[in-house]
Amino acid sequence: MEKDIQKIEEFFYRNHKQVNNPIIKSFLLDSQNLYLVQKAILYPTDINKKLVDESFQSHYMNVRKTKYVSNLIYFFSLDFDKKRRRLQNRTLLVLDKxxxxxxxxxxxxxxxxxxxxxxxxxxxxxxxxxxxxxxxxxxxxxxxxxxxxxxxxxxxxxxxxxxxxxxxxxxxxxxxxxxxxxxxxxxxxxxxxxxx
Known part of the structure; x- marks a missing residue:
């Protein structure tokens, strides 16, 4: 058990640059994903590696979708605000003209x-x-x-x-x-x- 923990710590220490990537960090925050990674480190079989890979691809696609929707909302809100201001400036109520x-x-x-x-x-x-x-x-x-x-x-x-x-x-x-x-x-x- 102690050897397993040491092996996992050594793996994360060797790959600390990759682990500090925000996408990988968010991937490892999920306990199920962390379990799959630890299992692949301890028992590096093709099936374990494939499970981690599939789980990471799914996570990465979700991150990309979220980022895309977030950008859409941001740019549509900017566009909406510009259109609203343009419309307000066109239809000013001028009573003293x-x-x-x-x-x-x-x-x-x-x-x-x-x-x-x-x-x-x-x-x-x-x-x-x-x-x-x-x-x-x-x-x-x-x-x-x-x-x-x-x-x-x-x-x-x-x-x-x-x-x-x-x-x-x-x-x-x-x-x-x-x-x-x-x-x-x-x-x-x-x-x-x-x-x-």
Whole structure:
């Protein structure tokens, strides 16, 4: 028994470079494979060598398959991530870009503000909504966006010119005119619907 252990240790010592190979190490970690190798060292018959060889080939094929699948997953995930980023960059949601070629109204300005009345009064200031006595007009004004309300207040309450409003809001006079026109059209349409 002690001679057998010594013979096995000598074999592994002589072949320590090959045994340190990661594939061989993983092969020897399996107790059944280790038993086959020890048996082939102690009794070096053709059958024992053939059993070790077949077992190692099977192990090696499994390692190769695992490596192949691992690489597939890695490269497909990289490719998927590139495609996802490319798609995201193509379909950006830009709310502050003009809807028409000449700039004009933006998608952000067309989104109806559903915040409460206090927020509107705070942003617009106490002026336009406080000076409206007609309930229909008041409710119609609340349907406008905050920017449209700001522009109407600056024009009709504070008596700013279009250029002054454009400078204050850091935009073009044409954009202010478009917003003013859109606000008046929206008010007109809302009042017509309520009048019917």
């Amino acid at each position: 003009g809807l028409s070629k000449d700039g004009g109204t933006t998608a952000k300005e067309l989104i109806e503000d559903t915040s409460n009345e206090k927020k509107l009064n705070h942003i617009v200031g106490e002026g336009l909504l406080d000076n409206i006595g007609d309930e229909k007009l008041f409710n119609s004004l609340k349907k406008l966006t905050v920017k449209q309300l700001q522009i109407l207040e600056m024009i009709y309450v504070k008596e700013f010119s279009i250029k002054e409003i454009a400078q204050t809001l850091q935009t073009t006079p044409q954009n202010i005119s478009n917003l003013h026109r859109n606000a008046l059209n929206k008010l007109n349409n809302t009042l017509k619907k309520r009048g019917e």
